[in-house]
Amino acid sequence: MTKLQVAIDLLTTADALALAEKVAPHVDIIELGTPLIKSEGLGVIRAVKDAHPDKIVFADLKTADAGALEARIAFEAGADLVTVLGTADDSTILGAVEAAKEAGKGIVVDLIGVADKAARARQVVDLGVEFVEFHAGLDEQAQPGFSLTTLLEAGTASEVRFSVAGGVNIHSITAVKAAGADVAVAGGSIYGAVDPALAAAALQAELN
Numbered sequence: 001m002t003k004l005q006v007a008i009d010l011l012t013t014a015d016a017l018a019l020a021e022k023v024a025p026h027v028d029i030i031e032l033g034t035p036l037i038k039s040e041g042l043g044v045i046r047a048v049k050d051a052h053p054d055k056i057v058f059a060d061l062k063t064a065d066a067g068a069l070e071a072r073i074a075f076e077a078g079a080d081l082v083t084v085l086g087t088a089d090d091s092t093i094l095g096a097v098e099a100a101k102e103a104g105k106g107i108v109v110d111l112i113g114v115a116d117k118a119a120r121a122r123q124v125v126d127l128g129v130e131f132v133e134f135h136a137g138l139d140e141q142a143q144p145g146f147s148l149t150t151l152l153e154a155g156t157a158s159e160v161r162f163s164v165a166g167g168v169n170i171h172s173i174t175a176v177k178a179a180g181a182d183v184a185v186a187g188g189s190i191y192g193a194v195d196p197a198l199a200a201a202a203l204q205a206e207l208n
């Protein structure tokens with residue numbers, strides 16, 4: 001079954017906790033977005049994990065260097081999954097994987113900016129990561145003519161465990177499921193909705 005991950009790209013711990021409270025019954029994974037962690041620090045990870053100990057808490061660090069160190073401090077703060085960039089050196093990913101093994105947790109590689117995503121996905125899975133995120137970032141989504149289709153095709157072709165992020169919404173979520181994604185990531189379509197709980201519930205219903 002495809003899991004649902006909410007990406008919280010808000011800027012304060014209070015707003016993140018309020019959103020998490022509303023949507024937690026409808027999601028499997030709660031992601032603390034990169035801008036949120038940069039704005040509030042690692043304390044936001046602890047706050048959300050303490051409030052939702054039953055949920056998988058995903059710290060979107062997008063680590064580019066010092067993989068072991070950055071992963072370790074996020075795990076110590078309560079994260080269950082931490083992201084490292086697919087453009088990082090293999091040694092950075094391996095360091096983060098080592099830290100994850102020590103903590104009994106996992107690393108997700110974010111393929112944002114990677115040209116041949118399917119090939120890199122297979123490489124990093126061999127390095128021991130939990131799964132791979134086929135991701136079109138917010139800036140890429142804003143380009144004219146952006147479509148999720150290429151991302152989904154690459155995910156399917158990779159034949160690894162993967163998530164999809166790139167403006168996933170109620171119109172695209174069935175295609176994400178059909179592509180075989182293990183996780184559908186939705187940020188703006190949940191936190192930007194008038195009723196985030198309703199939006200998350202509608203996405204969840206499409207995945208069941």
Ligand SMILES: O=C(CO)[C@H](O)[C@H](O)COP(=O)(O)O
Pocket residue numbers: 007008009033034060136137138141165166167168185186187188189
């Ligand atoms: O990591 C991110 C941006 O770099 C976002 O969290 C991710 O793209 C999901 O949000 P959205 O559904 O709004 O695209």
